[in-house]
Amino acid sequence: LEPAAQRPLETLRKAAEAASNVAPQALIKQGFTGKELGEAIRAQRLVRIAEAVSHASL
Secondary structure (H helix, E strand, O other): OOHHHHHHHHHHHHHHHHHHOOOHHHHHHOOOOHHHHHHHHHHHHHHHHHHHHHHHOO
């Protein structure tokens, strides 16, 4: 791929990696269980994706 085409792909890779690195155990230690745990995991993933994308656009 051309360098210009690689940048968005790299951003997506970093965002996916950041999202997959959410540790459910840390959220469980904070007291999340059941449905709330799932919601907290999703929320943390979204935060990490947003951070990865915003850092890539700098």
